[in-house]
Amino acid sequence: MRVFGFAQADVPAALAGQVAALEAAAWPGSSPGHDPALAPRVMLLADGAGTVAAALALLHKDIEVADRTYRAAGLSGVVTRAELRGRGFGGRLVAAARTALAAEGAVDLALFSCDRPLVPFYAAAGFTELPGTVLVGGTPGEPLATDRPGFDKAVVAAFFTAAPEADRAAFTGVRVPLYPGNTDRLW
Numbered sequence: 001m002r003v004f005g006f007a008q009a010d011v012p013a014a015l016a017g018q019v020a021a022l023e024a025a026a027w028p029g030s031s032p033g034h035d036p037a038l039a040p041r042v043m044l045l046a047d048g049a050g051t052v053a054a055a056l057a058l059l060h061k062d063i064e065v066a067d068r069t070y071r072a073a074g075l076s077g078v079v080t081r082a083e084l085r086g087r088g089f090g091g092r093l094v095a096a097a098r099t100a101l102a103a104e105g106a107v108d109l110a111l112f113s114c115d116r117p118l119v120p121f122y123a124a125a126g127f128t129e130l131p132g133t134v135l136v137g138g139t140p141g142e143p144l145a146t147d148r149p150g151f152d153k154a155v156v157a158a159f160f161t162a163a164p165e166a167d168r169a170a171f172t173g174v175r176v177p178l179y180p181g182n183t184d185r186l187w
Contacts, residue, residue: 001045001053001089003096008033008040008057015044018052022079034059034076043100045093054080054093058101063111063178066170070161073101074112095125102160109160109167111135111176113146113153127156132173145175 004015011019019042020032034040038059045054056078063072075097080090101107113135114122123129133155138144146153155176161167 001047001092003093004044004046005100006042006044008036008042011042011044014050015046015052016042019044019055019077019079022052022055022081023077025082026079040076043093043097045089045096052081053084053089054078056093056097058097060107061178063176065174065176068170070108070167071106072109072111073104073107075110076112091121091124094122094127098126098158102158104160107160109157109171111155111157111171113155116152116154119154119156122156127158128168130155130157130168130172133157133171134175135178136175137178143177 006012006015016032023030023032034057038061040060041058043056043058044052046052057076059074059076061072061074062069064070075094078090078094080093098110101110110127119129134145134147135153135155136143136145145151146155157168157171159165159167
């Protein structure tokens, strides 16, 4: 198994079709792909025959917290082929994504939400939960917050700045709007 990375627009058609099928199986009714304004990068874990075992997307966006603009990346659409779950493929891909973002130099942090029971999965790849932090996505007219009733989400992050502990403190327990000045759906 090898990790591959592509700009969303450059994913070979055969691989893109597999990713779309994996996402449709995991999230019926979902639409494949992400807003091009978020500079989506697709990461895949595939075997030598080109069978995708796991996939995810990295979405990029500047966000403002504590009077500072951070260059953020979020993980989205993390999925493993159903018959291969529990074998570590998803964890391997998530860890590779974190390593790639840390090495990128153009990203200050990775920040995203996940179902609360998945926090240990992401922690194993080097992400930490930000207690009390709320991400607000959607649109200004239809916001979608990670703390809405019945929506059991946790916010996790990894900081790649010169002062990661200070930056982690700036993000802990705050509401982070992901849509300022934009009417497109984000994260």
